Amino acid sequence: MANMAQAIRLALHYAEKNYQLKDVFGQDVGMPLGGVFTATQGLKTSWNSTLDERGIIGMAMGIAMTGDKCVAEIQFADYIFNTIDLLKIAGNTLWCTNGGFNLPMTVMTPVGAGIRGSVYHSHSFDAWASRLAGWKVVMPSTPLDAYGLLLSCINDPNPCLFLKPKALMRVRGEELIPGEPADEKELKAMIDAPIGDRTKWKAKWPDVQEYLIPFGQGKITRDGEQITVVSYGRHLLLCNEVADLLKSEGYSVEVIDLRSIYPYDWQMIKSSVEKTGRVLFVNEDTEVTNFGEHLAYRVTQELFYELLARPRVVAGKNVPGIGLHPNLEDASVPQKHDIEIAIREICAEVP
């Protein structure tokens, strides 16, 4: 069973072979390292860029302008901020040219806290990304979804942003990627580079198959009747855990993995909230002008008379950074108990 880093690698390999993916690049993305999370090890088209985020995004835009597909990596989302105007231009190029130039490029970057990454290895980017009109934005919570969403990104003619929850890169899922060997040791022997000299090493790729998750298609990961909890990425797994925990007390929590931040699956949220009348949005980006606020606003506007309680958002505190000490990080980004308390409060609210 692949972990998320391996799933990303398998998707990139599949795209090299089947989608004419020509370039996978970024800082330390090529061999010998294959990315700081090893998500690009052993690929045919990977190469090391200069240590220059703007150079990486600018190059990606140029490559995409020729019609060639590329995947560019910003090593951590914390370092993507100096490219924000380039991301805006990439998102508006098709619109500004009235359909003349499309940019079939994917940018992937690790996001979020959870690895004690301190101030500059813990940033989230989903709220920022949701304001980049012209981009499709996804964030997986499982290796299989990472595989399916990344292939959809590479296959799409628009700029796509693939947000990798860095704390999940070594987490294995419960579902096999089509064509993946069931034995994780066998997979490791095939596609993980050995420690030490890697000059002669080549990956032996399993015959993985196409698996696409359409943009804007969420997934219900827990069925429930009492409250809807909408999340994505690392916090989706925390929401699942809390739903399971509260089930023993008789709570019936429906959890939606949004997977795709833009476009997003409004119909899934809508039908769930119409059923439960209560909703909580959970993510770890900072709380002021958070993407969850947009969803809560929309619920309030369109489903007001279906609601039994105020919609709530549990998000990161609006502080300048995530402090290194566990006390600081845990107080800055939502923890399981924060989600649990919010669910209990919302369910206890009487209209």
Add this chain to the structure above:
Amino acid sequence: MAKAIKKKIVSKKSDSKLTVKSKDNFGGLDKNLLLTMHQHMVKTRVLEERLIKIYRAGESFFWIGGPGEEAWGVPVGMLVNKGRGPKFDYVHLHYRCSPTLVAMGVSMLDSIRLMMNRSTDTSTGGRNFSNHFSIPEWNVAPVTSPLEVQYPMACGTAHAQKRHHTKNYKNNPISVVTGGDAGTAEGDFASALILASRRGQELPVLLTVQNNKWGISTSYEGQHGENFIADRARAFNIKSQVINGNDPVETYLAVKENMDYIRLTGKPAFIEAMVSRLYGHSSASGANADPNELDPLKTFEARLLKAGLITEKDSEKIWAEFEAEGVRATEIARAEPQPTVDSIWNNTFVGSENADWRNF
């Protein structure tokens, strides 16, 4: 020393010396080529002055362009291997690009449609400023208002083009990028110098700067420590030179020589062209003629007249014909439709796939 060279290149006096040679052989360039170059230059000038008139008449919101850069831009446009896709040259221009595009074949009408934000504007559909061209059929990358972002993008297209290089070097595609001198302070300019010149991974890109010695109202002297911007390229082992961009003959020869070098070697080259700015930065600064700047078109025309390659009558006819074309094009564009309010979501995604969250 460097200052003295620069002065010689841009000053009226030194250029007039060039034009009074009794036997001007125009660098050995063919007469027809010289006359074509002259016509493109006149057409560009008439077009830009037409755009300013349209702005002054209140028929457009803003003008920005490049009168005074005809001697630089026209040869570039004539030398580009025009076509669509990575087997042809890519051109990454900034907003002073009309000379290059006129030489490539852009019509006055399309430029005026862009100026008057008509829905028929083929570059932006009425969405962007004058001279913010985008022509996918000729690999003309979209002109953006943020300066210098075009430089790393040119490295990107060059990277993809290198896959199509063959031993038959004359057809090897390259990328050409242009920008102003003030913009070279942006980090993206430095990024491009690095990206283009990595050892063993050099890129087939012609990096150019049109130095008019101004950044809106900020003078060159107050902003640069280097003698020439071209010196920065030399630090990266990029073939680099400074030319008189007010001389179309010198420009043509230099651009051709550098394009040939890039097609042959797959490596970058750099040209800093010293140019004039005849009407200021944009309509924001009045778009008034600056009498202190050398006019490269008038200078070139005087050379042609002196050499007997054209007559006064020929010249008057050329100017009058383009003037009439500009008037006709304005009338056509004026009568064309404006963008509709319901078109704002169009082309947010390819195929105008729904991008409005209200409809998710």
